[in-house]
Amino acid sequence: MIRHSLQELTVRFVQPLQSRLAYRVTTAVALPVVLFIVLGVIAASLVISRQISSGAMLNYRHDLVLRAERIGALLGNILEPMTTLARNTTISNGLIDSAGRETYLVPLLTGFNNVAGVHVTIKLLDFLGIDIASNGDVPELEMYRGWIRKAIDVGKSAAKVIKVSGADYILVVNVIVYSRTHSGEGALVFLFPLTGTDDLDTGSGHTYHITYQGSFNPFPAMGDVPGEQPDGFISTPIPVPPLLSSLKLAIGTVPDMSAVNRNRNDAIALLLLIGAGALFFVVILAFWIGQRLVKPLQELAQTASTIADNLWVDLPPAILRNDEVGALDKALRDMLGKLRDVYRTLEQRVNERTRELQEAMQDAEHASRAKSDFLSSMSHELRTPLNAILGFGQLLELDNTLNPDQQSSVQQILASGRHLLNLVTQLLDLTRIESGAMEITLEKVCVRDLLEECVIMMTPVAQHYKVALVNESKLHDNLYVTGDVTRLRQCVLNLVSNAIKYNVERGVVIVKHDQGHDDTVVISVQDTGIGIPADRHDNIFQSFSRLGQEKSAIEGTGIGLVLTQRILHLMDGSVTFISDSGKGSTFSISLPMAEPAETVSGERVPGLVRGARGARTSERKTVLYVEDNPANLLLVQKILETRPDIDLISAHNADLGIDIALSHQPDLILMDIHLPGKNGFAALAELRNQQETSAIPVIAVSAAAMPRDVKRALDAGFNDYLTKPLEIDKFLGILDRVFNSQNENLRAG
């Protein structure tokens, strides 16, 4: 809770202050006022302190003067009848009239017992200060007989303040001077309490002291000088009646400065409180002003920042101020408006262009896709009849009954058919690459084995063209590359094929490999052909470029190099050439080098090499071919006619095939994938589920030649996969391999 409040406080007050501008504005506004207030409070404190002190002292003095006057008046009231009494000769007559003292003097004095509310002791004393008559006795007076006597002796009336029972009393000695002798013959003495003359201790709560200073000049050492005054004692003289003229009375007090100080402290505290309040107010005000000045700027900054992120954000309400901030806000808004206009125009144009581009792209894509689709479907549709043509052409070729002319025609048919098939295949590959459908499986490939394989494969062709095919790769260290072995073989064969076909009679084609730069392996195919004219170098890798050989007898599709280049790109490789027209060319394939494999990849496919035609099994084998296309079935029948050790049975749909398989227990089943009704996969599954047929090898036969089709089939459990149109050698090789394996198993078993 507190933490939340603290955070809120921080967010609300501290963070704004951390904004330097707000801090500066706040400081600029608050600092002078704060200084002014602080100095003002200090000055006012001093003034108030002094005023209160001096005011209090004035009050005290005024009070003292008032009291002094009151006491003086009261003393006057008391002493007036005293004076009258003193002037009365009846009193002084008592000095010489002993009898009269008892008869009239004492009653007279007793009558003056109470004067102005004050008890007054009156005594008539003789010249020795001895009582002649009195209205009462005051024992303390005895101490002052000597003083009184001296007053009488010098014939001067006097007064002094004496202590009676601890209280201050005024003792007035009115000396009776005999006019004839001019000497004091006695005295009328008045004694009355001084403290009883005023309520000195009421009201103000202060203690007042009446001090007295006798001006009894002849006897200054008679104790009339008041004692040392306490610190801070202030006094004022009391106006005394003539009878007391010898007595200097003063009233004084020690002002109770604690109360004054308390008042002063209260006043200063109040002042400080007001000052603190003012400070707080000023700081808040300054903060508010700073905020008021800076906040719009912060908002503008925030707005600008927001605009930087999002041009279309809703702006806060406009700051309608007739000052720089307002102008800034307006300018910002104007700028934003123009920015938005520009942006809209730009966007509109971009959209237009994009739409145009998209339309063009869609058109191009449509065209490309149409082309691809066309090529794909065309190639597929072309391959099926081509299979039949080639198949039957091959069968014809094997027919010994044909005369040489017919044999030549068959050879022509086969050559044309193979060319067409090659063309279609290459077109299909190109189409796949362009449509992104080409799938590459990267693996370690043994270059030496690959090249040897290719040379073996191309040797018949080289012999046909009377070109010497030399494999120098055996001279080099065995190297490995990362690549798709099938496709890489395709590329090498293409280059070797070109090197042979575009060579001169009795020319030489050298195949070799070597380590290239940057961990690459370079496979080069060097010919001694016509070479490539320099003006054709630039478009050597373009489709259907046949270096002006279009009309020559040299068989070619014109897309081989393009395809090679595209395929190698897919494998992070490249193909380059060096050529001088008439001096031959060297085409080099560069591929990333791979670490040597522990097992030599070339050994995986030895069958093709080692299991060459002529390798036969001794036992008779039964092959079941499940095929709905009679042309394909006929082709296989024709092929297997050359193999008397193999009996062929067929079924035109899957169910029939399964029944035959159960009943005949063939050694091998060829299964077309695209069967009417139950397809090849379903049939395989049933065969695998039947105990009697589960162990029979099943080889898929399909026109679908895509790697994923192959993979799918192998994953489903097919033992191998043959693409249509069947290549006779390959077909027979697979059969031999399967049967050999069965025989070995049997022998082993």
Added chain:
Amino acid sequence: MTPGYTMKNSDVAALIFLLLIQIIPAMAAASADPVYIAIDAEFGLPNSSSAQSIEKGVRVAIAEINQHGGVLNGRPLALITTDNRSMPARGIHNISELSKQKDLVAVVSGRFSPVVLETMPVLQEYGIINLVPWSSADGITENNFEPKWVFRLSLKDRYAMPTMLNHARHIGATKVGFLLTNTSWGRSNENAAKRYLDSIEDIVSVGTAWYNWRDKSLIDKYKVLQQAGAQAIVLVANDDEGAILVSEIAALPKHERLPLISHWGVTGGNFIGQMKQPGDLASLQFVVVQSFSLFKAKPAKVAAVMKIAGELFGTKGPEDVESPVGFGQAYDLVHILARAIDLAGSTERAKVRDKMEQVKNYDGLVKHFAQPFSKDNHDALQLSDIFMARYDTNGVIRPLP
């Protein structure tokens, strides 16, 4: 004494006192131990001559006695004076001081009855003979002290009042007013007057007015008495108040000036000198009661006394003696005392006091005393000795014919 220093009365008194204490015993020691007499009187009272007059009388008497071998077979009489300034308290104080004096036999009092009336009991207590040559209050001798140590040779009110009232009758005043000092002396006279008026029928009192000591004016009281029908005023006052009244009366129209029949207090001082105008006294009828006059004494006695006084004080004659009653009566008292001392044969005061009552056939200045004092009578004078007198134009008091 340095020039410019003015001696005050108190200084003078103190000086005299010191001189007497220092010198007189020294003189006595030269022959024999003196026998002391003291005078406590109003020496320091300005314008008063009574104390000085008494002192002169005493000194003349002492001189005569010492010339004849003193007392007690050769002891001289010596005098000590103390000043009471007419104040009873001072008198009492002085007496207590004098009581310490060895071989002090008697104290001679002064003019003022209030003083004497207050010192007398003190002297009584101390057992000191109190010689009264002037004070007239009856109470001085008419009291209950027993034995009495006071011996008066002077007028007393009991005698003065009939004499003055008789004078009133003599001048035809049957209605008299009494203006009295508010003291024991005044009351003594009041009593005396009342006593006498009760015994006669032709004179009546219109009233009594009292004045106080130090009153600055008496005319209001005078007028009260005058309006009450007084035909004469019996005045009991001293010289100062008397002078005030005389001047105040003199300032009145002539028909308002009543005759003043005055007690003798006025004669104790410079009565005339204290009046506003020297002629004030002559503008009205003024008589004063007296008990002694050098002009009535035996000429031989007067001549002898005046001779010594002339030697001692340069006194030229009876006219030169101020306040003569004090002079003559004090003189006689000292002689009586000297006789009593010799009769006692000792300065033992009790014996001397006893012998005072036994002195006989003393032929004094005032008169011849067969036996001035007795056990029952401590007043040496009698009514017949009293007479009225007047101031002559020179201020000399002369008996009325």
